[in-house]
Amino acid sequence: QQPVQSPQAVILREGEDAVINCSSSKALYSVHWYRQKHGEAPVFLMILLKGGEQKGHEKISASFNEKKQQSSLYLTASQLSYSGTYFCGTEIYTGGFKTIFGAGTRLFVKA
Amino acid sequence: KAGVTQTPRYLIKTRGQQVTLSCSPISGHRSVSWYQQTPGQGLQFLFEYFSETQRNKGNFPGRFSGRQFSNSRSEMNVSTLELGDSALYLCASKSHDPAPGNTIYFGEGSWLTVV
Numbered sequence: 200q201q202p203v204q205s206p207q208a209v210i211l212r213e214g215e216d217a218v219i220n221c222s223s224s225k226a227l228y229s230v231h232w233y234r235q236k237h238g239e240a241p242v243f244l245m246i247l248l249k250g251g252e253q254k255g256h257e258k259i260s261a262s263f264n265e266k267k268q269q270s271s272l273y274l275t276a277s278q279l280s281y282s283g284t285y286f287c288g289t290e291i292y293t294g295g296f297k298t299i300f301g302a303g304t305r306l307f308v309k310a
Numbered sequence: 311k312a313g314v315t316q317t318p319r320y321l322i323k324t325r326g327q328q329v330t331l332s333c334s335p336i337s338g339h340r341s342v343s344w345y346q347q348t349p350g351q352g353l354q355f356l357f358e359y360f361s362e363t364q365r366n367k368g369n370f371p372g373r374f375s376g377r378q379f380s381n382s383r384s385e386m387n388v389s390t391l392e393l394g395d396s397a398l399y400l401c402a403s404k405s406h407d408p409a410p411g412n413t414i415y416f417g418e419g420s421w422l423t424v425v
Contacts, residue, residue, distance in 0.1 A: 201352070228410035240314075240400065240416040241353070248411045286353060288414065296410045297366040300345070300353035 200225060202289045204301035211277045211308045219272040219304045221287030230263050230270040231288035231298060234281075241286060244272075277308045312337065314417035316401050322423045328389040331420045335382050335403030341365075342384040343414070344376060347398040356399075359384055391424045398422075 202223040209217055221230065229248045233241035247263035247270060258275040270289075274281055284305050288298040315334040323329050335342050343366075344356040355368035359378035376386040382403075388395055398419045404412040 201354075231414060233416075240418045243413055243415065246411060246413055288353075290410050292410075293366065295358070295365045297355060297358055298343070298414060299355055302352035 200291065200299050202287055202299065202301040204285075204287055204304050206304060207302070208305040209307070211274075211281075211306065213279060213308055213310055214276050215308075217274045217277060217306065219274075219285050219287075219306075221270045221272070221289070221301055223268045223289045223291075225268065225289065225291045227263075227265060227268050227270075227289050228292060228296060229290040230261070231290070232261055232270075232272050233286045233288065233300075234283045235286065235303075236283040244285075274306070277306075279308050279310060282306055282308045314401055314403050314415055316399075316417035316420050318420060319418065320421045320423075322425060323391050325391055325393060325424055327391050328387060329391060329422060330385055330387045331399055331401075331422075333384045333386075333401030333403075333417060335384070335401075336415055339403035339405055339415075340382050341404045341412075342378055342382065343402045343404075344384070344386050345400045345402065346370075347400055347419070348396075353400065356386065388422075393424050396422060396424045 232244040235241040261272045263270045284303040288300045341360045343358040345353040358366040362378045373389045378384045400419045401417045402414045
C-alpha cells in the first residue's frame, strides 16, 4: 500500500530545478506533500484532491493524475532552505480514509 | 493556536519493558493518527482514532496499541519492547471532517530508543 517515491535522493545546486515523483497501486482520493528537516516534524506543503489540479506554494508546485495514481512535486529555482526529506502521503479508502506515506526523497541543495 | 504536542520527547527503555506515549491534538481536531518513522522506511501508519474509536489500523503487531480520550488526547502503548521498536513516533491530528482531503498536522515526535 505504501506509495513509491523517486528518486530516493537528489543533490542540487542553488537555482536548479527538481521533480519528485510519487506512485501508488491504490485508488487515491488525495495526495499530500510534506517536507521534514532533520530533527523536526514534517511540515505541510500542499494537498491535491481528485480532479488533476495543480497547486502551487511559492516556487513549489505539484500535480496529481488520479487515473495513473501518480503525483509529482516540482521545485523551481531551488533555495538552500529547500533541503530536507520530502514525503508524499496518499489518501486511500479502506473502510475509512487513511493516509499512507512513502519512504521519502532526500533533497540537498548546495550553494 | 497551539500545535500538536507530544510527550515525552526522548526516552530510553530496556528490551521487554513497555512504554506509553502521549499526544494532544490541535484544539478542535478530533482525529489523531500515529506513525512510526525509521531510517529508510519513511512514515509507517500505526492507527487512527476518531471520537475515542479506532478507525483505521496499520500492519503492526498487537504489542502496539492506542486509545483516545473524550478530550481527543491520545496515547499509544508498546508492550514487550524489542530493539527494532527504536524509532521516532509521530502523532498527527486533523479536523473532524470524515471526508478526504483534510490537512494532517504533525507533532515533533517522541524519540524512543530501546537498549
